[in-house]
Amino acid sequence: MTMQPASTEIASRTAAIVQELKDLEGPLLPILHGIQEEFGHVPHDALPVIADGLNLSRAEVHGVVTFYHDFRAKPAGRHVLKLCQAEACQSMGSDAVAAKIKQLLGIGFHETTRDGSVTLEPVYCLGLCACSPSAMLDGEVIGRLDDEKIEEIVAEVRS
Amino acid sequence: MIPRIYIPGDSGALALGAEKVAKTIAKELAERGIEAKIVRNGSRGAYFLEPMVEVATAEGRVAYGPVKPSDVKSLFDSGFLKGGHHKRWLGAPDKIPFLAKQTRLTFARCGINDPLSLDAYKSLGGLKGLQNAVAMAPLDIVKQVTESGLRGRGGAGFPTGIKWKTVLDTAGDRKYIVCNADEGDSATFADRMIMEGDPFVLIEGMAIAGIATGATKGFVYIRSEYPHAVATMNRAVQVARKAGVLGTNVLGSPNAFDMEIRVGAGAYVCGEETSLLNSLEGKRGVVRAKPPLPAIQGLFGKPTVINNVISLASVPIIMDKGAAFYKDYGMGRSRGTIPIQIAGNVKHGGLFEAAFGMTLGEIVDEIGGGTATGRPVKAVQVGGPLGAYFPRALFDTPFDYEAFAAKDGLIGHAGITVFDDTADMLKQARFAMEFCAIESCGKCTPCRIGSTRGVETIDRLAAGIEPEKNLALVTDLCNTMKFGSLCALGGFTPYPVMSSITHFPEDFKPAPARVAAE
Numbered sequence: 001m002t003m004q005p006a007s008t009e010i011a012s013r014t015a016a017i018v019q020e021l022k023d024l025e026g027p028l029l030p031i032l033h034g035i036q037e038e039f040g041h042v043p044h045d046a047l048p049v050i051a052d053g054l055n056l057s058r059a060e061v062h063g064v065v066t067f068y069h070d071f072r073a074k075p076a077g078r079h080v081l082k083l084c085q086a087e088a089c090q091s092m093g094s095d096a097v098a099a100k101i102k103q104l105l106g107i108g109f110h111e112t113t114r115d116g117s118v119t120l121e122p123v124y125c126l127g128l129c130a131c132s133p134s135a136m137l138d139g140e141v142i143g144r145l146d147d148e149k150i151e152e153i154v155a156e157v158r159s
Numbered sequence: 160m161i162p163r164i165y166i167p168g169d170s171g172a173l174a175l176g177a178e179k180v181a182k183t184i185a186k187e188l189a190e191r192g193i194e195a196k197i198v199r200n201g202s203r204g205a206y207f208l209e210p211m212v213e214v215a216t217a218e219g220r221v222a223y224g225p226v227k228p229s230d231v232k233s234l235f236d237s238g239f240l241k242g243g244h245h246k247r248w249l250g251a252p253d254k255i256p257f258l259a260k261q262t263r264l265t266f267a268r269c270g271i272n273d274p275l276s277l278d279a280y281k282s283l284g285g286l287k288g289l290q291n292a293v294a295m296a297p298l299d300i301v302k303q304v305t306e307s308g309l310r311g312r313g314g315a316g317f318p319t320g321i322k323w324k325t326v327l328d329t330a331g332d333r334k335y336i337v338c339n340a341d342e343g344d345s346a347t348f349a350d351r352m353i354m355e356g357d358p359f360v361l362i363e364g365m366a367i368a369g370i371a372t373g374a375t376k377g378f379v380y381i382r383s384e385y386p387h388a389v390a391t392m393n394r395a396v397q398v399a400r401k402a403g404v405l406g407t408n409v410l411g412s413p414n415a416f417d418m419e420i421r422v423g424a425g426a427y428v429c430g431e432e433t434s435l436l437n438s439l440e441g442k443r444g445v446v447r448a449k450p451p452l453p454a455i456q457g458l459f460g461k462p463t464v465i466n467n468v469i470s471l472a473s474v475p476i477i478m479d480k481g482a483a484f485y486k487d488y489g490m491g492r493s494r495g496t497i498p499i500q501i502a503g504n505v506k507h508g509g510l511f512e513a514a515f516g517m518t519l520g521e522i523v524d525e526i527g528g529g530t531a532t533g534r535p536v537k538a539v540q541v542g543g544p545l546g547a548y549f550p551r552a553l554f555d556t557p558f559d560y561e562a563f564a565a566k567d568g569l570i571g572h573a574g575i576t577v578f579d580d581t582a583d584m585l586k587q588a589r590f591a592m593e594f595c596a597i598e599s600c601g602k603c604t605p606c607r608i609g610s611t612r613g614v615e616t617i618d619r620l621a622a623g624i625e626p627e628k629n630l631a632l633v634t635d636l637c638n639t640m641k642f643g644s645l646c647a648l649g650g651f652t653p654y655p656v657m658s659s660i661t662h663f664p665e666d667f668k669p670a671p672a673r674v675a676a677e
Contacts, residue, residue, distance in 0.1 A: 024419075025376075025419075025459065026421075026439050026440045026441040026458075026459075027441060028441030028442075029421065029422070029423075029424060029438065029439075029441055030421070030422075032424070033383075033422060033424070054441075063443050064441065064442060064443055067426065067443040067444060067445075067600075068423075068424030068425055068426050068444070069424070069425035069426060070383055070423075070424040070425035071424060086345030086544065086594075087345040087346065087503065087540055087543075087544060087576045087587070087590070088345045088346045088502040088503040088574075088576045089345070089503075090587075090590070091503035091504040091576055091577060091578045091579070091582065092503060092504055092531070123384060123425075124343065124345065124427060124544075124594065124597075124598070125343055125344065125345045125347075125384065126170075126174075126384050127170065127171075127342060127347070127348040127350075127351040127384065127385060128170065128171055128174045128348070129345060129346045129347065129348055129500065129502030129503065129508070129574065129576070130171065130206035130207070130348070130500070130501065130502050130505075130508030130509050130510075131171055131174050131175055131206055131209075131508070132502070132503060132504075134174060136384075139386055140173075141170045141171075141173050141174040141387075142174055143171065143174030143175050144174075144175065
């Protein structure tokens, strides 16, 4: 497990990101993406620093962070597995794929395995709708999931 | 001449193993001591043949697919670098029936070359539209786009030229072109394909829009689920800037236009234009009430053109070949071509660009080849999660904005999902409500509360609790959502729900009866 950085360190690294991006038009989303890339999540201690840098209230920043599915309040597992659960994948059995993976990993959606190896999330469309059912593992796309590919994925996230 | 091997870098092809194929081919080349150039092209969109590897021969391109890493050795043994025969041999790519039957205007170049080669783009007619545009008066560009009959390809079908005219006529110290690349609808991947396979056509379209309306800055808002499209667009913008396609003097003209790529954060509702504008401004992606129209008060309160990727990517050919050329394709008030995305449980899935007017049946049965599972087609959802489910009985509906509206459906962003006879339409109706509940921005009550009550009511239906009463309740709720919601999320969720109830009533019978009927 990665150590949680101290709040002063979060503040200084956040301030650097804010400084770098604050002159963009509409800088908040690029800043939040930058922070999530830096820490793997958007730490609570980063919010006042962003608010201060952009002359917003903490409530406004909190409101934006919590609106979007992408921004995490806590770190994810070492791997992030997203399973498409939208209609095109449903038509090719994504329900059964999800059930099997949940059973193999012993977790449900929005959960992380106890050993911190993997976080499982639903995603509503990866644009791979002619290659359903599809998934994304740590940013890599996988199409036409079958038992063999499911086993490979599970083996990879457990290694 | 050293042989050239084309292996797609498109995410759809990557999802089917194109990267492993590329690595295996590179390794095999090294082991055999053969010198060849591997080009990573986009996809032509025939996903049932991906990864589709092409080689350039003296007689033209020869395609092979779907290629697996285990095929590579035998491909070399069969002399595939010279087009030799092999079990994966497909012949000339443009003769493959799925591709030969298409009318490729917007996707003319997609998947043929390295998407980041501006020279390759120009060699296939790229930048001609922009060259014409820089020599024209803004009003004449707007007129040409209006006359072409181009309508918003994001789903709303609003005439693009009229939107541009409003922005041109509105005074502003700064104006914006915003490209909506938040392609969240299931079954759609046209935006992704063009951004990954022919990014310059979008950049060219946006530059033309800027010159036509007096906007000097553009944003492409791409969903975060498309990391490859984001990467390709970012690199293409840099190439275009270096070549003077973007910058203070577009193609050497006095017109300034530059653009930035922005990434969404996983909110489906940000595909709605006003919500997208709020998101770009760094706010919660909450829908804005209209008026004011974005064309008058859009991004940062300035006059803004907000168009879908495909609308903007269709502009260069209109400015190159003329309004009449484009308008000549299509039917009724739906002019030009539409990239139909055939998805889900279908044998030949992929992108099929054609003039408006093909029937749904032709698309599903003839082009798509029926279901992948080989079972009968039960339902086809047209237009993404907010589109209606059509039964076979409506397969004679032509692909046209008005024809689909007349059958209580919509073509949306032209994605179609095929379901076989194992589909449970009550479950699909419930999902439509559930999805709306997950993705609602929360601004208006019919959408925010209605979707949750919808899930609960459908659950009661499924459990056989007061079926008649609950069916009437769902119908009434859909009516409220349709007419009382601010945007298409709450307003169109009734389409999949009501079409399921209307066309597949047997799936909504109380549970005991459903069991007995099986």
